Amino acid sequence: MAKSSVSKLVPKVPAVPGVSRRQQYSASTKRALVDVAEQMFTEHGYASTSLDSIVAGADVTKGALYHHFSGKQALFEAVFERVESDAARAIQKVLRGKKDPWEKARAGLRTFLEVVQEPGYRRIVVQEGPAVLGYERYREQEERSTYANVLEIMRSVLGAGPWELEDEMLQTFSRIFFGAMASAGESVAGSDDPIAAAARVEAAIGFMIAGFQALADAGVMLPTGPLGPITTTD
Amino acid sequence: MAKSSVSKLVPKVPAVPGVSRRQQYSASTKRALVDVAEQMFTEHGYASTSLDSIVAGADVTKGALYHHFSGKQALFEAVFERVESDAARAIQKVLRGKKDPWEKARAGLRTFLEVVQEPGYRRIVVQEGPAVLGYERYREQEERSTYANVLEIMRSVLGAGPWELEDEMLQTFSRIFFGAMASAGESVAGSDDPIAAAARVEAAIGFMIAGFQALADAGVMLPTGPLGPITTTD
DNA sequence: ACGGTTCACGTACCGTGAGTACGTACCGAT
DNA sequence: ATCGGTACGTACTCACGGTACGTGAACCGT
Numbered sequence: 001m002a003k004s005s006v007s008k009l010v011p012k013v014p015a016v017p018g019v020s021r022r023q024q025y026s027a028s029t030k031r032a033l034v035d036v037a038e039q040m041f042t043e044h045g046y047a048s049t050s051l052d053s054i055v056a057g058a059d060v061t062k063g064a065l066y067h068h069f070s071g072k073q074a075l076f077e078a079v080f081e082r083v084e085s086d087a088a089r090a091i092q093k094v095l096r097g098k099k100d101p102w103e104k105a106r107a108g109l110r111t112f113l114e115v116v117q118e119p120g121y122r123r124i125v126v127q128e129g130p131a132v133l134g135y136e137r138y139r140e141q142e143e144r145s146t147y148a149n150v151l152e153i154m155r156s157v158l159g160a161g162p163w164e165l166e167d168e169m170l171q172t173f174s175r176i177f178f179g180a181m182a183s184a185g186e187s188v189a190g191s192d193d194p195i196a197a198a199a200r201v202e203a204a205i206g207f208m209i210a211g212f213q214a215l216a217d218a219g220v221m222l223p224t225g226p227l228g229p230i231t232t233t234d
Numbered sequence: 235m236a237k238s239s240v241s242k243l244v245p246k247v248p249a250v251p252g253v254s255r256r257q258q259y260s261a262s263t264k265r266a267l268v269d270v271a272e273q274m275f276t277e278h279g280y281a282s283t284s285l286d287s288i289v290a291g292a293d294v295t296k297g298a299l300y301h302h303f304s305g306k307q308a309l310f311e312a313v314f315e316r317v318e319s320d321a322a323r324a325i326q327k328v329l330r331g332k333k334d335p336w337e338k339a340r341a342g343l344r345t346f347l348e349v350v351q352e353p354g355y356r357r358i359v360v361q362e363g364p365a366v367l368g369y370e371r372y373r374e375q376e377e378r379s380t381y382a383n384v385l386e387i388m389r390s391v392l393g394a395g396p397w398e399l400e401d402e403m404l405q406t407f408s409r410i411f412f413g414a415m416a417s418a419g420e421s422v423a424g425s426d427d428p429i430a431a432a433a434r435v436e437a438a439i440g441f442m443i444a445g446f447q448a449l450a451d452a453g454v455m456l457p458t459g460p461l462g463p464i465t466t467t468d
Numbered sequence: 469a470c471g472g473t474t475c476a477c478g479t480a481c482c483g484t485g486a487g488t489a490c491g492t493a494c495c496g497a498t
Numbered sequence: 499a500t501c502g503g504t505a506c507g508t509a510c511t512c513a514c515g516g517t518a519c520g521t522g523a524a525c526c527g528t
Contacts, residue, residue, distance in 0.1 A: 046365070063476085064476070190373070211442060306485095
């Protein structure tokens with residue numbers, strides 16, 4: 001059998017077994033849509049990016065788009081998920097291998113500060129994510145990606161102290177640090193000297209962590225209830 | 235409408251000297267627009283609120299709206315400014331009278347946690363502000379209101395330590411805490427037991443501030459450069 | 469091999485809503 | 499009285515998200 005009928009010059013689809021040609025083509029255009037959407041959302045923002053321009057960029061039509069996604073928001077969510085999970089993976093990768101909690105924290109922070117400077121993550125996840133997805137969905141997404149990493153770091157950092165940590169308090173600390181890092185990341189990205197700004201953020205958070213250590217050394221307990229008068233051991 | 239010669243049952247405009255009737259009427263409809271807009275933006279969000287519904291609620295027409303505002307975004311910004319400055323004033327009010335830095339910090343935090351639970355501030359300022367205004371404008375607005383309060387608190391807290399604080403480091407710490415509080419506030423507002431959640435946040439941040447105190451007592455310097463290995467005095 | 473079914477789109481259209489052009493009534497100064 | 503300008507109201511345009519439906523190629527059973 002000579003390869004007579006297969007001579008299409010559409011994309012190279014090297015005959016993956018178990019996956020039909022249709023499925024491959026389909027996945028291809030879907031990825032193209034997400035690619036173009038990510039680019040345009042990053043550059044012009046969600047509201048200022050029309051679906052017409054996206055489908056034009058992906059060289060398809062709205063019919064294709066609405067076949068794969070239920071609407072503009074769903075497309076955004078797909079982009080969001082990819083950007084977010086990429087970021088989470090990058091951080092995860094750095095965290096593996098580090099054993100010392102403080103080392104872990106430092107490495108994680110450093111990586112996050114790099115990630116948050118990528119224009120895609122900045123705009124899609126940090127700036128527009130909450131407004132476009134609605135805060136609830138936004139939180140759900142974060143919960144099982146980047147936030148999970150922060151949680152892991154906080155667990156290991158707080159676990160290093162002499163405290164027994166309740167889960168809710170751990171969550172609270174993690175939320176606080178997560179927000180702190182997002183905000184700090186924004187200011188770093190918006191700074192005219194991001195390198196110096198990142199260094200300052202690292203120093204500041206490092207300082208706060210050092211405060212934890214100092215409290216641990218001093219034998220101060222982790223708070224559990226409402227904030228009473230703060231007293232060091234004197 | 236039987237229009238008698240003089241004002242009959244049009245809004246109460248008690249003859250303020252120096253302000254013409256026209257100016258008063260004008261200001262009245264403008265305020266009505268901002269009022270209705272705030273309500274609707276808070277309830278349904280920016281994108282899901284049509285200008286038609288706003289002008290209907292304010293009992294005027296789009297002509298009036300576009301006379302006072304250059305567009306939807308400008309209207310949102312007016313709402314944003316009012317919500318934001320109200321919040322800043324509330325915090326400011328609490329801060330006055332407190333002299334002790336730690337007291338100031340605690341009171342400020344507590345007030346902020348209350349403010350951030352108001353649905354208007356939550357949605358308009360925290361959630362949709364960055365996306366609608368664009369991060370640059372958002373930041374400019376925050377800079378001279380709520381963030382300014384955080385800055386003041388941080389200055390007095392850090393000033394209480396033995397450190398000489400550079401302005402940039404102060405800014406960094408303030409950014410971090412500002413983001414931390416915003417994120418924490420969101421989680422508090424989204425919690426099913428906001429009171430307990432707020433208490434945990436207070437405790438956590440209080441703990442971190444206690445860490446500052448501990449470091450101050452231990453004579454640890456404020457970091458200035460990139461993060462070196464963190465060492466307590468041992 | 470072949471008919472039928474399904475899938476992956478393309479095409480044409482609709483409704484909504486932001487923004488605009490322009491008309492107008494009323495206030496305030498002359 | 500009149501006259502200019504302010505503060506709107508009215509009627510329209512147009513971009514854009516979404517929908518209905520058509521179509522041809524890929525798959526599947528016989």
